[in-house]
Amino acid sequence: MINLALLYGGKSAERDVSIAGANEVEKALDRQKYMIFKYDAATDLEGLVHDADRLDCVFILLHGRFGEDGTVQGLLDLLDLPYQSAGVLGSSIAMDKHVSKVMYSQAGLLTPAWMYFQKGQVVDVGEVQERIGLPVVVKPCTQGSSVGIALVNDKEEMRSAIEEAFRWDREIILEQYINGTEITGGVLGLDQLDSLPLVEIIPGDDFDFFDYKAKYTPGATREICPARLDSGLALKAQDIAKKAHMALKLTIYSRTDMIVSRDGRIYCIETNTIPGMTPTSLFPQAAKAYGLDFSSLLDRLIELAIARKEQERSAMAC
Secondary structure, three states, rough: OOEEEEEEEEOOHHHHHHHHHHHHHHHOOOOOOOEEEEEEEEOOOOHHHHOOOOOOOOEEEOOOOOOOHHHHHHHHHHHHOEEEEOOOHHHHHOOOOOOHHHHHHOOOOOOEEEEEEOOOOOOOOHHHHHHHHOOOOEOOOOOOOOOOOOEEEOOHHHHHHHHHHHHHEEEEEEOOOOEEEEEEEEEEOOOOOOOOEEEEEEOOOOOOOOOOHHHHHOOEEEEEEOOOOOOHHHHHHHHHHHHHHHOOOOOOOEEEEEEEEEOEEEEEEEOOOOOOOOOOHHHEEEHHHHHHHHHHHHHHHHHHHHHHHHHHHHHHHH
């Protein structure tokens, strides 16, 4: 029997998404294999620390800041507890959209052109239009689930979107809009990475892109797995997802969002280190198409978390 902690909730803008995921994971876990303990990161971290000696593994179900950005991962490393997400470095890199795009570029991956700004800097919208063009996507650097993101078509919209993005973060990017097919590619494994089937994302007619409402409003978005790409393009996208995973120093699993432009080029948009975990979330959908139902996927992630910790302990003992 594995004593498994579910770490969920937290203080980010994605708290409700995290709670929903934790509830679904708890229902899907095999009670013959796991003794389940639950900790809300907003209120129960002291309890987690107190109980660390009796826990075998932690399943992180947090999203956004103070959960997906390396902070919780550092705490669990100090407690010597296995967990299923990327480590401190990879988590913090992938959480920052600007740094991620720098790493994509250095790895030779295509990513939309962008400009980076810190709070207090003057954003010359005319220069943005000249360098990137319109439409442009305005994004807080370190929020997930498309929180604070806007697609704008003119300078006035850009100004208000920039102001809104700075409400969520002290750093933002303005990114070239790529018109094309939205896909996402999952990666799973430790020393050997397996590519999951791609998922095609089709926001409803009321949505310009896959924003927060499109993600979490029932029926707002259609998802097709495997994605409707020819085999050569699909293999290329799967390879890009692996390369993004490695470029950002990730481990165990990740999900990279991409856009296939009208001329067949594949652009990396961002990589998620703790993808949504309900049976209908994108990563579990891809895993199901790969042959892992939701319960089996959870088992696999926990196995990988424990295996990675054993590797780390062996390396420290040498």
